[in-house]
Amino acid sequence: MSPEQARPVRLANLHKRFGGFVALENLSLDIEAGEFLTFLGPSGCGKTTTLKIVAGLLTQESGEIYFGERRIDTLPPSRRNIGLVFQNYALFPHMTVRENIAFGLRMRRWPAARQAERVEEMLALVRLQGMGNRKPEQLSGGQQQRVAVARALAFSPDLVLLDEPLSNLDAKLREEVRLDLRNIQRQSHQTTVFVTHDQIEALVMSDRIVLMNSGRIEQIGSPQMLYDEPATEFAARFVGANNLVPARLEVVNGEAAARTGSDVHVRLNTVVPGLADGADIWMCVRPENIHIITGEGSSDGSGATVLDMIFQGTTVLVDLESDGLGSLRAEVPARHVAGIAAGQRVGLTFAAAHAVPRS
Amino acid sequence: MPRGLLRVFANLGWTVYVVAIVTWLLFPLSLILLSSFQGTISITTDVSNLNVSAYEAIPDRYWNSLWFTVQISVVATVTALLVSVPAAWAMVRGKLAERRFLSNVVLLPDVVPHIILGIALLTLYLQIGLARTWLGMLLAMLSLSLAMGLRFTEALLEGLPEEYELAAETMGANKLQALVLILMPLMAPGLATAALFIFISNMVTFELLFFISGPNASPIAVRLFSDIIDRGIMPHSVAMASIMIYISIAFYVIVALTLGPKYLAGSTVSRKG
Numbered sequence A: 001m002s003p004e005q006a007r008p009v010r011l012a013n014l015h016k017r018f019g020g021f022v023a024l025e026n027l028s029l030d031i032e033a034g035e036f037l038t039f040l041g042p043s044g045c046g047k048t049t050t051l052k053i054v055a056g057l058l059t060q061e062s063g064e065i066y067f068g069e070r071r072i073d074t075l076p077p078s079r080r081n082i083g084l085v086f087q088n089y090a091l092f093p094h095m096t097v098r099e100n101i102a103f104g105l106r107m108r109r110w111p112a113a114r115q116a117e118r119v120e121e122m123l124a125l126v127r128l129q130g131m132g133n134r135k136p137e138q139l140s141g142g143q144q145q146r147v148a149v150a151r152a153l154a155f156s157p158d159l160v161l162l163d164e165p166l167s168n169l170d171a172k173l174r175e176e177v178r179l180d181l182r183n184i185q186r187q188s189h190q191t192t193v194f195v196t197h198d199q200i201e202a203l204v205m206s207d208r209i210v211l212m213n214s215g216r217i218e219q220i221g222s223p224q225m226l227y228d229e230p231a232t233e234f235a236a237r238f239v240g241a242n243n244l245v246p247a248r249l250e251v252v253n254g255e256a257a258a259r260t261g262s263d264v265h266v267r268l269n270t271v272v273p274g275l276a277d278g279a280d281i282w283m284c285v286r287p288e289n290i291h292i293i294t295g296e297g298s299s300d301g302s303g304a305t306v307l308d309m310i311f312q313g314t315t316v317l318v319d320l321e322s323d324g325l326g327s328l329r330a331e332v333p334a335r336h337v338a339g340i341a342a343g344q345r346v347g348l349t350f351a352a353a354h355a356v357p358r359s
Numbered sequence B: 001m002p003r004g005l006l007r008v009f010a011n012l013g014w015t016v017y018v019v020a021i022v023t024w025l026l027f028p029l030s031l032i033l034l035s036s037f038q039g040t041i042s043i044t045t046d047v048s049n050l051n052v053s054a055y056e057a058i059p060d061r062y063w064n065s066l067w068f069t070v071q072i073s074v075v076a077t078v079t080a081l082l083v084s085v086p087a088a089w090a091m092v093r094g095k096l097a098e099r100r101f102l103s104n105v106v107l108l109p110d111v112v113p114h115i116i117l118g119i120a121l122l123t124l125y126l127q128i129g130l131a132r133t134w135l136g137m138l139l140a141m142l143s144l145s146l147a148m149g150l151r152f153t154e155a156l157l158e159g160l161p162e163e164y165e166l167a168a169e170t171m172g173a174n175k176l177q178a179l180v181l182i183l184m185p186l187m188a189p190g191l192a193t194a195a196l197f198i199f200i201s202n203m204v205t206f207e208l209l210f211f212i213s214g215p216n217a218s219p220i221a222v223r224l225f226s227d228i229i230d231r232g233i234m235p236h237s238v239a240m241a242s243i244m245i246y247i248s249i250a251f252y253v254i255v256a257l258t259l260g261p262k263y264l265a266g267s268t269v270s271r272k273g
């Protein structure tokens, strides 16, 4: 489907309960036509529940779903025109790859010739030419995954939903397929909602990320936005590694700074909007933004003692006990750690610090 | 004792164990088969004078009974499965509140001795004119087949992830299409296995049908029993029993050849991706 035809998708106040348990709490969201949107959140936060409601496999207590101007949550699953990729793919074991991909076309009564043409197109898109006559059991996990994607895309759905489609793959394959999937989406301009609890996956693949927590949306934004300027403590802790230090916000002449209980003073690069002078905050510093300085006369930040060093290949994690900020973790390029050892006194500077509200 | 030797003994032990079980299972059957070719009812291991005289002596009323039994067994089996699939689907997928209750009710016919059920049926059938009729026998047999069929299909559906149907639906299939295009083919091997077991158990149903059968509607098991009570065991009775063994084996082989042997390994194996 070309991007001109694609319609935006709107979820309005979706509410879902299981008995007394609120799984979704008035969830509202606008999905742009052609975008790759990711639902990211811890296990049990309601990602699958949301997908199932959108696909019509579960009914919401209240709320509506629109494709463009058209309300679709009153339609049965078969009439919503949504492509769904299940976590375990659910390829029909008694059908060939070709028959699997053609299934949606067959249900829409496409003429046989057009079906065949479309199937070839999809096989090419997912790079499985020549495998059309195989049965799913004759494919590797990654190939099955791509068939499932081809099957969901074939009938030009208004929306494609993928529920943790990579979680069955081993780590190396997952990285490959991740980029594959991203490229396929770029080529097809298919509006896509992708579900994962893996934040790296979300950061790598998405145009935008919807961060979910306990049935609510915690933050929506680009991967860069979520990483650099998390809006809440939850976001700051969930996306990427982070050091959180309790502090109080100080604004002097438009310059923001964090003052900790032990009177250490750190300049803040970014602050969540709406925080006023004197507010309780978490100062957030990414490990890669902590620079370690050895040698004399080096301390414009605070001092610290090195506790432990964890070699990771290209980088080294350095655990520190700082003088005024408690325990911190820094991530330093491996070639910069010469001269640092456990037990040593060092100086610290912060390349970037961010503040989120603390309640 | 060295480990290798220990393993040899362990293997030997298992072999003896398995052979003993198989012998125990097949011994009576082989005796019947052997004596059916000896033309006598004395049990000997004499194989010098095998012949088919016992088979030739099978009277027409036996053949009629056998044909009658095959007919109602097939009809009862097919009907039971046709009824069971949608019923099991509603029970398993519909998450019926009555599900538990139904699943257990299905077990009830088996907790009463079938002979008692047969007597109860006779009382009822006499009043509504079904006693000693083809239809009456079929309905009685069907009740047992249904109980088995429901248990089989329920287990089959339980073993089949709902995702297949849901995937079909999201791609535009309605419930009927999902049932016919996805569920039925996936259940087919299991259903064939179920049919095999139900058919064979129908062929030998005895207690339930004993009281309600009559001269014109007499299943072969009842016929054999009555004849043996009246005149003692005759060589042709043994021959007829052997024929029932052949029918069961033939049916088993047909199903096995169609499906491949792996589906018969467990009785209700379902097909998964």
Ligand SMILES: Nc1ncnc2c1ncn2[C@@H]1O[C@H](COP(=O)(O)OP(=O)(O)OP(=O)(O)O)[C@@H](O)[C@H]1O
Residues within 6 Å of the ligand: A018, A021, A023, A041, A042, A043, A044, A045, A046, A047, A048, A049, A050, A197
């Ligand atoms: N059928 C159900 N009955 C009762 N509670 C349910 C049901 N389905 C889901 N829940 C609950 O709703 C919450 C959200 O579930 P959901 O499956 O959407 O989580 P998720 O975000 O997809 O998690 P995961 O990453 O583990 O897949 C969970 O706490 C779960 O226990």
Ligand SMILES: [Mg+2]
Residues within 6 Å of the ligand: A047, A048, A049, A163
């Ligand atoms: Mg989930």
